[in-house]
Amino acid sequence: MSLTxxxxxxxxxxxxEIVRTIFSAAGSSEREAGLVADHLVGANLRGHDSHGVSMIPAYVANALDGSLVLNQALSVAFDSGALIICDGGVGIGQVMAxxxxxxxIERAAGTGACIVGLRNSHHIGRIGHWAEQCAAAGLVSIHFVNVVSTPAVAPFGGTKARVGTNPFAVGIPRTDMPPVVVDFATSRLAAGKVHVAFNQGVSIPEGALLDADGHPTTDPSALFSDPPGALLPFGEHKGWGLSVACELLGAALIGGKTQSGPKQGNAIVNSMLSILVSPDRLGTRANLDDETNAFVSWVRSEADRASQILMPGDPERETKRWREANGIPIDARTWQEIEAAAESVGVPRLA
Structure with missing residues (x-):
């Protein structure tokens, strides 16, 4: 089979089932393997293949070399009631987060709000997942995340990678309606999406990537060359400013590590600052619903284009409906990498 x-x-x-089998074979508990499977497959279902099962090879390799600790227990480093700082001990991020x-969520339901810091976790995956978790509990949430790994993004005005893709997310619940979920990397493309394009043998959009010499390119392999190229921030100085906020609030404020030098090991380490607010405790649930509905109706009121005007989270829900009915496509190269990862922990070739 060719890679394209x-x-x-x-x-x-x-x-x-495949994901659970692989992680169980690697040593994960039943709960851990299940949470990882639900998260990764959930990302694929929503069209975010960069944060789905394509992450299995990196996770398994890191578990085998000890840079990811399976079955880690989340520890609480600081707790003042409405402010909690947790340490993930480089445990698997889908459990730590x-x-x-x-x-x-438990604290915000009781006090009205909670600030949660999670530091030193292995890769926590698609950040929108955590906004959805809060929205399902009726909470508004804001999430700032940093990445300590191989630098992939150049600062505004620069040409060399110095930081990670530092994602940002917001979740806004709606009574009897799907939530509004804003979730994006602060680079023009997530590094994982460039890797997916590389595996698929396709080009990426113009204006997202520089090669090692600082020249614009649409060849995804430039990000993984030696020396590597660099992604650019979205929105020029605006995306760069939000990336800086994610780096410092998501990590430095809560005792986590920033990306302050070249990659030091194989782990993909995330820290995340999350702000959770209960509209019920604020007494504004009805107003939030009414004003959100009015706002959505207004922005979609251009009748001849209403079906093309999407709210954040709409594309993911549509993709999820299609893939639940028709299956999840995985490019041949990624599937071969997953098979190799499975074999490395003693799982026979996947059917």
Whole structure:
């Protein structure tokens, strides 16, 4: 099979089973393997293949070399009631973030608001997942995240990678309606999306990537060359400013490490500052619903284009409906990498 041939199509339930099997074989508990499977496959279902099962090879490799600690227990470093700082101990991020956010949800439900710091976690995946977790509990949430790994993004005005893709997310619940979920990297493309394009053998959009000499390119391999190229911030100085805020608030404020030099190891380390607010405790739930609905109706009121005007989260829900019905496409190269990762922990070749 060539690396650019027809993708493998896998039903979501089967893909979850595969992920659980791989991580169980690697040493994860049943709960950990299940949370990882739900998160990764959930990202694929929503069209974010960069944060889905394509992460399995990196996670397994890091678990095998000890830079990712399986079955780690989240520890609480500071707790003053409405302010919690947790340390992930480079445990698997899909568990560390889930448990930290659950702690914040419980506190915010009681006090009206909670600030949750999660530091030193292995890769926590798609940040919109955590905004959705809060929205499902009826909470508004804001999330600032930094990345300590291989620098991938140049600062505004620069040409060399110095920081990670530093994502930002907001979740806004709506009664009896899907939530508004804003979730994006502060680079023009997430590094994982460039990797997916590389595996698929396709070009990336113009204006997102520089090669090692600082020249614009649409060749995704430039990001992974030696020496590597660099992604650019979205929105020029605006995206760069938000990236700086994610770096310093997401990590430095809560005792985490910033990306202050070249990659030091194989781990992909995230820290995240999350602000959770209960509209019910504020007494503004009805107003939030009414004004959100009025706002959405207004922005979609251009009748001949209403169906083309999307709210944040709409594309993910549409993709999820399609992929639940038709299966999840995985490019051939990524599937081969997943098979190799499975074999490295003793799982026979995947069907």
């Amino acid at each position: 041939s027809t993708p493998v199509i896998v039903p979501a339930d089967r893909l979850r 889930h448990d930290a956010i659950e702690a914040g």
